[in-house]
Amino acid sequence: MSTLTGTRHLARLILRRDRVLLPLWVLVLAVLPMTYATSFFELFPTAADRAAYATGTATNPSIVALLGPVYGDSVGALTAQRGGFLTLIVGLISLLTVIRHTRTEEEAGRRELLGATVLGRYAGLTAALTVTYAANLLLGLLTAAGLAATGLPAAGSLSYGLSTALVGVVFATVGGLAAQLTETAGGARGIAVGVLGLAFALRLAGDTAERDWPSWLSPLGWAPRIRAYEGERWWVLALPVALTVLLGALAYPLSVRRDLGAGLLPPRLGPAHAGGGLSGPFGLAWRLHRGALLGWSVGFGLLGLILGGAAEAAGRSVEGNAQLEEIMARLGGSSALAEAYLGSTLAFVGLAAAGYGIAAALRMRTEEAAGRAEPLLATGVHRYRWLASHLLFALVGPVVVLAVSGLATGLTYGLSVGDVPGQLPRMLGAGLAQVPAAWVLAGLAVLLYGLLPRFAPVAWGVLVVCVLLGQLGAVLELNQWLLDVSPFTHTPQVLGGSWTATPLLALTALAVLLAVTGLTGFRRRDVPTI
Structure with a gap:
């Protein structure tokens, strides 16, 4: 029996369970950048208007901290910055989706029942990651198509869509790794969200400082540095791909070196007797x-x-x-x-x-x-x-x-x-x-x-x-x-x-x-x- 036996069936089960939620968040997050671009076309019809707006946002640390840097005053550049906060949302949804279909399944006992059938050791993690990766790539392609439909350059639209999708892919893998560390879904979510928070803090520190090297340590900082619509730097896409491979290389061996239902980190034992507050x-x-x-x-x-x-x-x-x-x-x-x-x-x-x-x-x-x-x-x-x-x-x-x-x-x-x-x-x-x-x-x-x-x-x-x-x-x-x-x-x-x-x-x-x-x-x- 292969270590991936049953992956296809588990992926179909995930798609059935998320048949409403998964298409919903993909479509919503794909439509929002398109509406941003449409708004910028209508609200800033002249280059002078766009330049004034870009200057105002670029010089305000709070706006840069929230949305990220802006690298130009074209409608595409303004749209890419305005959609900067969406990468954080994509990362959060991706890691939660993977944890839901891995660690949560183990905690509820359903993974053990499925494991009693013909199921490979890597099937559960692979199915969860495959579905989440596919959802993010679909999100990226739909985003690129929507932005191109508004009249923005196709190359910039594709680079923005792929950068957003790859952020989701990275944090989906973070969720898969976190699911191997603790025996509870809540603990896994805490670890994964903590990593996401650290990535946001690094991106914020780099974008608001004179030197932006902390942003290069964060997957959330890589997305804007592709510079969509302002001379795309395609090589930056290799960074999230490499990090995904590295995290996956850690998650897969760990998934088979622990007992089913347990995590690698030992659980903290509670007191022998409950306090009065739990009465x-x-x-x-x-x-x-x-x-x-x-x-x-x-x-x-x-x-x-x-x-x-x-x-x-x-x-x-x-x-x-x-x-x-x-x-x-x-x-x-x-x-x-x-x-x-x-x-x-x-x-x-x-x-x-x-x-x-x-x-x-x-x-x-x-x-x-x-x-x-x-x-x-x-x-x-x-x-x-x-x-x-x-x-x-x-x-x-x-x-x-x-x-x-x-x-x-x-x-x-x-x-x-x-x-x-x-x-x-x-x-x-x-x-x-x-x-x-x-x-x-x-x-x-x-x-x-x-x-x-x-x-x-x-x-x-x-x-x-x-x-x-x-x-x-x-x-x-x-x-x-x-x-x-x-x-x-x-x-x-x-x-x-x-x-x-x-x-x-x-x-x-x-x-x-x-x-x-x-x-x-x-x-x-x-x-x-x-």
């Missing part, structure tokens, strides 16, 4: 959610520091361009361009916070599917208490991360304008204004889990729809009824102008209704429902 469902929920809450809070804080520091320069960079000023004002709802920028970015942060709320709510589904919920509910723990313990973090978590982001944004923006005491409460309020909309999506996840647990992941699809409407709705001037589908459309813009609390109260009431309906459905259905 109830809320203490257990805190133990399960605290790591994610801390990680999201730190990430949102760093993002807020960058966004706040970029606000003033972002406002200055569009002065004199009436069309862009109009769109920024529509997105942010403020007469001041800097505050319009902050309004639009905080709205995007609110969407990310909704992602945390969905993840926290769906932790209940994970616990049930893994068989850990049923033993708890067989004791004196009431269903309502168990569900409420996780629901608490789905509701409180977005409040915490948005408060951290708002405070961090207010701090750096206040420092840039010399008014920290005045800007801190304003940005905190603007961040917290996104909470009710995030609660609606968390409530939807609870509703689906309580009534139709098999379809609970559909909540992620709803979030993607909200992201598309928020990012593209104003630019494409979509019909208002379509924009109203997203709860974030109804969030009042508290930065500048007048606003009322009525939409916030309505969104909160809707979130409560969804959550209560889900709780009632969970009370009446069987557990587990796999």
Whole structure:
């Protein structure tokens, strides 16, 4: 029997399980760069406009830290920089996909059942990597085709698409390696995301310093240095390919030198006796959610520091361009361009916070599917208490991360304008204004889990729809009824102008209704429902 026996069948199983999620993220991430290019063609029709915008972004450290460097003032160069943050998202999705189909399968016991059949030693890892590699390459080709369709040069479009795809390939392999190191999926995700964070930190340090050598140590730094549309350097593509081969050469031997279900790193043994905090469902929920809450809070804080520091320069960079000023004002709802920028970015942060709320709510589904919920509910723990313990973090978590982001944004923006005491409460309020909309999506996840647990992941699809409407709705001037589908459309813009609390109260009431309906459905259905 070959070491790869059964790889094709496992790949088909992965494709079937991800038949909705995988095409969704590939298509969404492929379309976004095309919309960026279309917007730049419309908003900066002259070379002078583009040069002024490129100069403004290139000289602002916060914008460069978030998006990466810009190597020219053509529409292609501006599009490549604007899509720089997408490489981070591609890397994150890729590593999570591989871990989901390797270490998570082992932790759930399904890998052992499959291993009892005719299955080669390398089949599981190879299938997960093959599917993820193929998805990234398809993403790269679709991205290149979409950019070329907007009128950008084909060579630059292909180089940008391939650079984005290869970042995903690298971090997919990072996920495959991390899956061999720990015995839990959470530990593997922590290691892989930590590597991704280190890569982002190196890219940030190099792009904002006089010497950019730290960026050359990061796969996220290699992508912009291909210089798409500005004299492509094709040889840079060899760097992620070489790193992928190296990481794969480490992951494959490790995958067969450990016991099934175990990791190479020894697990940390817990205390012999549980502390008082684990005597109830809320203490257990805190133990399960605290790591994610801390990680999201730190990430949102760093993002807020960058966004706040970029606000003033972002406002200055569009002065004199009436069309862009109009769109920024529509997105942010403020007469001041800097505050319009902050309004639009905080709205995007609110969407990310909704992602945390969905993840926290769906932790209940994970616990049930893994068989850990049923033993708890067989004791004196009431269903309502168990569900409420996780629901608490789905509701409180977005409040915490948005408060951290708002405070961090207010701090750096206040420092840039010399008014920290005045800007801190304003940005905190603007961040917290996104909470009710995030609660609606968390409530939807609870509703689906309580009534139709098999379809609970559909909540992620709803979030993607909200992201598309928020990012593209104003630019494409979509019909208002379509924009109203997203709860974030109804969030009042508290930065500048007048606003009322009525939409916030309505969104909160809707979130409560969804959550209560889900709780009632969970009370009446069987557990587990796999």
